[in-house]
Amino acid sequence: MAQHVETLVIGGGPAGLTTAYTLAKAGRSVTVLEMDPTQVGGVSRTIDYKGVKFDIGGHRFFSRNPEILDLWREILPEGFLERPRVSRIYYRGRFYAFPLRAFQALTNLGPWMATKCLASFAWAKVKPIKEPESFRDWVRNHFGQTLFSTFFKSYAEKVWGMSCEELSADWARQRIKGLDLGAALMDGVRRSLGLKRKPPAAAKSKTLNERFHYPREGAGMVWEACAEKVTALGGDIRLGRRVDGLHYDKLARIWTVSVVCADGRKEIYTADNVVSSAPVRELMQSISPTPMSVFHAGELMYRDFLTVVLIGKPRKAPADTWIYVHDASVQVGRVRNLGAWSPDMIPDGVGTALGLEYFCFEGDSLWTLSDDDLVAKAKDEIARIGLMAAGEVQDACVVRQRKAYPVYDEAYAEHVRMIRLDLKLHYPGLHLVGRNGMHRYGDQDRAMMTGVLTAENIIADERLHDVWEVDENAAYDRPAPRVERGAPRRVAA
Template structure:
């Protein structure tokens, strides 16, 4: 991986030679949003300083971690976007290192693989005659005698598919990811997340596919739009993109990244100016800037702003879902061809298993070794999060054995990567809390800009985190707020179908988001909310 050395004083760990840094823009966080902003600002001639609390890696959740030559993608990142602006930027930063990879994800249940999304005939065949018959009886019962009072995810999904299919293909995985029972999740989220999907439609679609009848009814003879079959990917993982972005920022002579330093205070410094203090192992770094861009979690930023916002209490109530990856090196051929498989089995805690070679063969240095990453969804400080790394590796080995995927004696190595604040939690109060802080900051501090997933407490993917930074840079260069960055988000189907770059870049000088861009960016990506107003459990309390 990249050496985060001193690079002529522009990229460094320590603070001894830093003194007080004067730049145009101070940036908190070297994830996709922060580095996109830094790259575009330095390209436009602005000076920037980026602080990053990780001492080794840039990229945030999109980083690539290396262990003894093996590379791990934290979460899995397909490089696909409907925004041509984002695609162009990827190509500009990393022009020669993309590879085209097959897209494949399946569900693993009781020793068998199921297509994702589900194919009705395949699912029923895999379940066997007796269980399939019971599932169809359960489905018929739900259609003939549906529940009248629909409150929860469980109610809605059982009505749509029957209790048995719900329990097999929805309940276990959903509860693992979100850490709450399905009968406490809002039915509204189920209706939005699984919109348009029905068992009968899946059966009809399966018949059409088998008979070659899934053509568009427009005279073109083209196939109906389906899931992406391939995607682009950096050959050494997503961190390769963000290493390159950092290097290009430094190479301009106008930007520096300060590794191993966490935000200590962001203080309003006179009229529209900022004084940012970051603490590290060798002391503090002080950055003075006209503008500040924050991709730090809103909760953290509110606690470190000076003067403290009136909405600090609201921000402190924001919650996050965390996860960890246990990577296993296995003396074996690849266990499965998928990029990842979803584990729908209540006997194990693992929620998803990545196959790193399927992302890129160059991520696994030994062709005789398979490398997989078991993903465990948890809350920072809970039992899983607090386990020793060695114990987590042993847990992963046991669970792979329980699933029938690999025998423990074939595992020749392991590593653990923890990712805090991976998912912003949408509890019953989050929207009001975010809106309160956003409104106050926009009114009091017009030169403070929030970007990215945690910076805005919104469930953005990588390309949309980048877009919030891209529009923020346009606002800074223009000297006024010409774009509403809060319009940027995605719907649940955004990365599943459609054409890359379908929505083109803005014309030169255009100061409003086009209709096509709005269609791509404006719909909220949903996550579940509780139906009973109960507060997040002890494991989810604010740190």
């Protein structure tokens, strides 16, 4: 027998849980279906391996949206630490500060290469590409072709598994727009002349912020607390549930959702509203009647993710929260020092734990390596970078994450546009939220904001907000409240 709920949320990550929490606070009926059989959090969950805690990628708690900051404090009133961001780039045996310090970078590259970089930067300013469409075009316009080839190309191709000509400029606009080489050069000149440093303008990109908040025991603390609050407010969180079909009854305006449980049982739900943070490609392929845009959904791509945690006692542990590995001679993309995020991530008796992050496609040669082979590879690469000798590694573990990143190829925007149009015309009551649900790369504050606004649309039973207008900084201009005007009244003389 089908179980009916007003709103069914697919996915227990930041977007799904924020949607459920907002609905539950308003006294609305909501059930969350999470595929993981043991924990909520999605890509923002925290893994515990013998007391060593680590996230699937690092999740900084920083936002320019005060509404989201207040929501984090509401969900987890105690437990946040303020942490410094210390990041570097590793390239050809040298470390560079990130964000790039122009003089340091040019000095490390040597006089000939530095001259080429400056000449290339000047040429890009004189002769920019008028309508940059690819990642390469955008970075070339802002930094010059030489710096693009040196610092940006190898890392972008590691992350996305495609050439920079195939990768949309949207990712560069979103993630590195706050880097200004010209301003960095002028700041370096001021320092060299002993002049007072010009106060920096507010960073345009969150990736450049120097401090952030972080839960004592990992990002998963927030989402476990959020799930508990949803339950306390009368909502329902169900783990180990994989949605395998959605049917929309146009006459009854009801969704029927079939679910496979972790133990093999089948469950059927009906709902007035379905909110999905699941990958939109798989969602669209599971809907009946078959959406007209199913072809577009099938063309969307995702990047998968491996984390290899090496535990040991190196002679000197790095102080970095993150090291971006731009060097093409190793496959690792980023190295995270878990203790730099929070001392509570590392139990007593453990010296250092480094998380090596690899980007791949499910089924490729890297993804299919055995855990033992991945650990051996990680030990070799961390020794070549110089952060930990292979003999200093005492233990290790491997975690695989499917569909960690929606890919911004040259055609993704058109595919998403057609899916949005199809859902708007033919599938009312189905709402897309979050990174994979909307196929929009972004941090958890953006995902949360899409959940808040979607819940408010459901509560009001109308489209108060355009969720797609939430930008990469989680900013959204709320419409001014409507003023109800009554009939004019006669005023006594």
